[in-house]
Amino acid sequence: AQSVTQPDIHITVSEGASLELRCNYSYGATPYLFWYVQSPGQGLQLLLKYFSGDTLVQGIKGFEAEFKRSQSSFNLRKPSVHWSDAAEYFCAVGPRAGSYQLTFGKGTKLSVIP
Amino acid sequence: SQTIHQWPATLVQPVGSPLSLECTVEGTSNPNLYWYRQAAGRGLQLLFYSVGIGQISSEVPQNLSASRPQDRQFILSSKKLLLSDSGFYLCAWRPQPGQGLSNYGYTFGSGTRLTVV
Numbered sequence: 001a002q003s004v005t006q007p008d009i010h011i012t013v014s015e016g017a018s019l020e021l022r023c024n025y026s027y028g029a030t031p032y033l034f035w036y037v038q039s040p041g042q043g044l045q046l047l048l049k050y051f052s053g054d055t056l057v058q059g060i061k062g063f064e065a066e067f068k069r070s071q072s073s074f075n076l077r078k079p080s081v082h083w084s085d086a087a088e089y090f091c092a093v094g095p096r097a098g099s100y101q102l103t104f105g106k107g108t109k110l111s112v113i114p
Numbered sequence: 115s116q117t118i119h120q121w122p123a124t125l126v127q128p129v130g131s132p133l134s135l136e137c138t139v140e141g142t143s144n145p146n147l148y149w150y151r152q153a154a155g156r157g158l159q160l161l162f163y164s165v166g167i168g169q170i171s172s173e174v175p176q177n178l179s180a181s182r183p184q185d186r187q188f189i190l191s192s193k194k195l196l197l198s199d200s201g202f203y204l205c206a207w208r209p210q211p212g213q214g215l216s217n218y219g220y221t222f223g224s225g226t227r228l229t230v231v
Binding site for chain 2: 032041042043045046049090098106
């Protein structure tokens with residue numbers, strides 16, 4: 001069965017520091033990959049997605065993610081974190097055919113120290 | 115453009131009372147619709163999804179039910195709330211498969227915070 005693992009439940013970084021949030025997946029074939037962000041008390045917003053091609057994808061709010069097939073990973077990065085980036089981040093995967101139903105990781109909560 | 119609306123934003127209900135949460139989507143037709151619940155520290159739990167009017171799939175047997183009386187309306191209900199029903203409920207939609215990769219991915223509503231007391 002497919003699964004998504006976000007090994008870090010909570011990460012704290014200082015404002016201006018770089019950020020990397022990890023995501024690993026277990027899937028029968030290479031899935032489509034997504035990152036969502038959820039601000040406190042809000043719904044989820046799509047940050048970026050990977051379907052094919054260049055394995056480094058750019059998203060909104062200065063985020064990027066790199067797909068590494070050999071490691072079954074899709075890590076999210078940002079070179080310099082802003083206090084407004086404090087939120088919960090969810091990695092998700094979906095099949096390349098069929099229902100296109102997404103499977104979500106359990107999320108990583110990001111705290112930013114001023 | 116498409117928009118998704120969820121209401122109410124916040125709800126406090128006593129144990130044993132009924133529940134009705136509503137979600138509507140505008141600007142599209144025949145969407146796939148989803149209800150998720152977030153309990154503290156437990157991530158997103160898929161409760162129900164629907165691929166069409168009257169078609170409901172339940173992912174987790176529990177005290178809740180869902181209905182889709184109209185193409186763009188998705189309702190989450192309970193006849194008698196339990197304390198364990200407290201949480202943050204999210205509705206989401208996506209286009210039907212086959213409408214292009216640019217549409218692949220869910221769009222979420224702003225959520226309903228339900229507290230059962």
